[in-house]
Amino acid sequence: MTVMYEILSKEALNPTVVRISVHAPRIARKAEPGQFVILRAKEQSERIPLTVADYDREAGSVAVIYQIVGAGTMELNTLDTGDCLHDLVGPLGTPTHTEGLKKVCIVGGGVGCAIAYPIAKKLHSLGCAVHSVVGFRSRDLVILEDEFRAVSEELRLMTDDGSYGEKGLVTNALEKLIQTGNQYDQVIAIGPLIMMKFVCKVTEKYGVKTVVSMNPIMIDGTGMCGGCRLTVGGETKFACVDGPDFDGHLVDFDEAMARGAMYRDFEQHAREEACRLFQKEAESNA
Amino acid sequence: MPDMNPKKTPMPAQAPEVRNKNFSEVALGYTRDMAVGEARRCLSCKNKPCVSACPVRIDIPAFVERVAHEDFEGAYEVLSRSTSLPAVCGRVCPQESQCEGKCVRGIKGEPVGIGRLERFVADWHRAQKTAPAAKPAPNGHRVAVIGAGPSGLTCAGDLAKLGYAVTVFEALHLPGGVLSYGIPEFRLPKQIVQEEIDGLRALGVEIECNTVVGKTLTVDELFEMGYEALFIGSGAGLPRFMGIPGESLKGVYSANEYLTRINLMKAYLPGSATPIKHSRRVAVVGGGNVAMDAARCAKRLGAEEVFIVYRRGLEEMPARREEVEHAQEEGIVFHTLCNPVEVLGDENGNVCGMRCVRMALGEPDESGRRRPVVQEGSDFVLDVDTMIMSIGTSPNPLIRSTTPGLEADRRGCLIVRDESGLTTREGVYAGGDAVTGAATVILAMGAGKNAAQAIDEYIRQKG
Numbered sequence: 001m002t003v004m005y006e007i008l009s010k011e012a013l014n015p016t017v018v019r020i021s022v023h024a025p026r027i028a029r030k031a032e033p034g035q036f037v038i039l040r041a042k043e044q045s046e047r048i049p050l051t052v053a054d055y056d057r058e059a060g061s062v063a064v065i066y067q068i069v070g071a072g073t074m075e076l077n078t079l080d081t082g083d084c085l086h087d088l089v090g091p092l093g094t095p096t097h098t099e100g101l102k103k104v105c106i107v108g109g110g111v112g113c114a115i116a117y118p119i120a121k122k123l124h125s126l127g128c129a130v131h132s133v134v135g136f137r138s139r140d141l142v143i144l145e146d147e148f149r150a151v152s153e154e155l156r157l158m159t160d161d162g163s164y165g166e167k168g169l170v171t172n173a174l175e176k177l178i179q180t181g182n183q184y185d186q187v188i189a190i191g192p193l194i195m196m197k198f199v200c201k202v203t204e205k206y207g208v209k210t211v212v213s214m215n216p217i218m219i220d221g222t223g224m225c226g227g228c229r230l231t232v233g234g235e236t237k238f239a240c241v242d243g244p245d246f247d248g249h250l251v252d253f254d255e256a257m258a259r260g261a262m263y264r265d266f267e268q269h270a271r272e273e274a275c276r277l278f279q280k281e282a283e284s285n286a
Numbered sequence: 287m288p289d290m291n292p293k294k295t296p297m298p299a300q301a302p303e304v305r306n307k308n309f310s311e312v313a314l315g316y317t318r319d320m321a322v323g324e325a326r327r328c329l330s331c332k333n334k335p336c337v338s339a340c341p342v343r344i345d346i347p348a349f350v351e352r353v354a355h356e357d358f359e360g361a362y363e364v365l366s367r368s369t370s371l372p373a374v375c376g377r378v379c380p381q382e383s384q385c386e387g388k389c390v391r392g393i394k395g396e397p398v399g400i401g402r403l404e405r406f407v408a409d410w411h412r413a414q415k416t417a418p419a420a421k422p423a424p425n426g427h428r429v430a431v432i433g434a435g436p437s438g439l440t441c442a443g444d445l446a447k448l449g450y451a452v453t454v455f456e457a458l459h460l461p462g463g464v465l466s467y468g469i470p471e472f473r474l475p476k477q478i479v480q481e482e483i484d485g486l487r488a489l490g491v492e493i494e495c496n497t498v499v500g501k502t503l504t505v506d507e508l509f510e511m512g513y514e515a516l517f518i519g520s521g522a523g524l525p526r527f528m529g530i531p532g533e534s535l536k537g538v539y540s541a542n543e544y545l546t547r548i549n550l551m552k553a554y555l556p557g558s559a560t561p562i563k564h565s566r567r568v569a570v571v572g573g574g575n576v577a578m579d580a581a582r583c584a585k586r587l588g589a590e591e592v593f594i595v596y597r598r599g600l601e602e603m604p605a606r607r608e609e610v611e612h613a614q615e616e617g618i619v620f621h622t623l624c625n626p627v628e629v630l631g632d633e634n635g636n637v638c639g640m641r642c643v644r645m646a647l648g649e650p651d652e653s654g655r656r657r658p659v660v661q662e663g664s665d666f667v668l669d670v671d672t673m674i675m676s677i678g679t680s681p682n683p684l685i686r687s688t689t690p691g692l693e694a695d696r697r698g699c700l701i702v703r704d705e706s707g708l709t710t711r712e713g714v715y716a717g718g719d720a721v722t723g724a725a726t727v728i729l730a731m732g733a734g735k736n737a738a739q740a741i742d743e744y745i746r747q748k749g
Contacts (some may be wrong), residue, residue, distance in 0.1 A: 025503065026497070026502050026503065030501070030502065040459060044552070044558075044559060046551065046559035046560045047459070047551070047560075047561050071559065072559060075559075086459075087459040087495070087496050088496060089457065089459070089496035089497070089498060089500070089502070090498075090501065090502065091501060092498065092501060106574060137370075219543060219546050219551065219560075220457070220458060220523075220546065221549065222457050222468075222498055222501075222682065223524050223682055223683075223684070224523040224524065224525070224542055224546070224682070225525070225540060225542050225543035225546055226524075226525040226527070226539075226540035226542060226543055227539075227543045229527075229542075230534075231533060231534055234531075236527060236533070236534070240354070241684070252534075255534050255635070256634035258634070259534065259536060259635075260538060261536075262536045262563075263561040266561035266689065267561070270559070270561075
């Protein structure tokens with residue numbers, strides 16, 4: 001049986017964030033919120049881990065949302081509906097724990113909202129009261145607003161520049177919600193490392209358990225390379241198999257941020273190369 | 287009359303100063319004349335000690351004799367009776383502790399170069415472009431193999447030859463297991479691995495990559511899909527770290543990660559999409575083949591100095607002797623009786639040194655090797671910007687943790703009843719590193735072979 005990971009649909013959520021739905025019946029049958037897949041766009045592409053944004057078990061499809069940030073995602077973005085990914089493997093990692101929660105605040109930052117949304121949806125379907133705090137740099141980067149609204153009792157939409165929703169950081173809104181008497185069983189924070197770090201600082205003050213979803217550099221996603229290791233509560237953990245969810249109050253964020261920047265120069269260079277290449281292609285096609 | 291020259295015919299190789307700057311194969315292989323000459327050194331002993339030391343029991347004197355008579359295809363036929371990957375084994379087997387270690391010629395002089403002859407015969411056969419073996423008639427039974435590494439591929443090949451419809455499920459995007467992600471191009475060209483896999487496909491073996499058993503599918507689901515028996519050859523892929531301070535600094539790699547970036551993801555090629563650190567001074571911790579591979583890769587990527595740091599002595603090193611010699615020739619510096627105690631980092635979290643202690647050898651431990659003991663006050667700092675941990679791997683828990691009734695020992699190795707590889711679950715067989723912990727390609731192949739035979743008997747008994 002040859003498996004073809006065909007792109008069934010492709011949609012831009014904002015100028016740099018794209019959602020694709022891919023034919024992958026085996027993955028669709030198993031995937032749960034919080035898990036991830038690894039894909040390769042083409043035969044020589046790097047392996048890119050992306051969290052499962054949605055799945056349709058009947059249709060046999062899984063959706064991922066990616067932000068066009070580097071050479072790898074630029075290359076991925078050259079594929080369109082009807083094209084096939086070269087490789088797709090998953091679902092990997094441990095699903096987000098959603099059982100038995102009565103009231104949860106979901107905090108999503110930027111493209112992290114893509115990962116936070118299926119968790120909010122699942123919690124809502126389980127009868128949990130969901131409050132959502134989602135943050136973006138500005139109005140044109142807002143994604144999944146209607147989707148969050150549909151599954152949240154409370155929704156706070158924040159922008160850094162105040163061009164939409166409230167002006168401010170997600171941590172401001174979260175702290176206000178806690179101060180006004182909301183007692184959460186758990187806060188689930190997904191977004192840039194720096195955001196998750198500061199969300200944890202806020203919740204630590206109020207003693208609210210906080211789960212964060214980590215997405216370090218990794219290769220295989222099955223525990224083999226050890227590149228995704230993190231220090232959690234003084235112990236080394238592999239995000240791919242032990243996570244990606246961890247107790248945010250135990251994660252060493254500073255170390256995770258340093259490790260995440262390991263290949264910054266390479267990535268920068270690869271991005272510039274890719275830009276040049278795509279520019280050339282566009283010119284020759286024009 | 288055998289040729290009584292006490293020395294092996296030397297293996298032509300790229301010069302050390304040339305090869306430590308490229309990823310092309312180091313050993314170039316015997317010419318026809320060299321092979322025939324070397325084969326004539328064999329005494330054709332009656333009791334064949336070499337055969338008893340071969341994990342897959344190749345009839346070594348028989349194939350060597352055919353080489354001596356220039357019947358290379360005949361020699362290949364003898365090899366293929368026992369091994370499905372001769373081009374691989376001729377290159378990566380630790381011959382000195384197996385066949386060649388028992389060779390009578392080795393008592394006074396050097397043993398017959400059995401590995402080199404095996405490689406010659408396999409390469410000769412590959413160059414002949416013979417028509418692929420005919421697909422055997424199907425027997426109507428289906429078997430699933432988990433893991434497309436040496437044990438899984440061997441098991442799959444043997445079962446396919448018996449007419450089974452075999453599907454191999456592989457977690458990575460390429461088959462080959464350690465042959466693809468671990469052993470570098472300069473020691474085992476990937477073209478050879480590809481050809482061996484093409485050969486299996488020609489036999490009818492299906493390989494489904496991107497399938498993680500334990501995640502994408504479970505063992506129970508494979509039975510539901512109609513496979514009558516399973517072979518687990520999922521290897522020992524989990525890297526160990528030392529648990530010393532500084533292991534999370536940027537520039538500390540597991541050998542698995544380092545080699546996977548280089549071999550599987552081709553990070554050594556210009557324009558590769560996958561990055562690798564181009565280091566200045568590298569310490570590789572460990573003394574096995576994987577450590578040698580990592581060190582030699584680092585050198586080829588342009589490092590000025592590469593160190594092997596090993597806590598026992600050169601004698602105790604588990605690596606193949608040839609790999610140690612090749613590494614030394616290529617300028618790798620060996621710090622034996624030396625053990626790291628801390629990785630040092632700069633203000634940006636990058637590795638900037640490694641604090642080590644000197645060791646001395648004490649009493650033998652349970653492995654029979656003398657136990658290294660720390661010499662107090664012997665601390666010193668090795669100036670390095672990269673550290674590669676190559677201190678062993680253990681089996682991945684993904685399958686055993688999702689398969690009820692499949693038992694493992696405390697090291698995480700699957701428990702098997704006997705040589706057949708039968709696990710604690712009916713119809714589920716296992717072999718290779720998943721059972722033994724990290725070992726060799728040839729032992730894994732031997733286990734795959736035994737399991738194929740046992741699976742055939744099991745399915746035929748069921749009727």
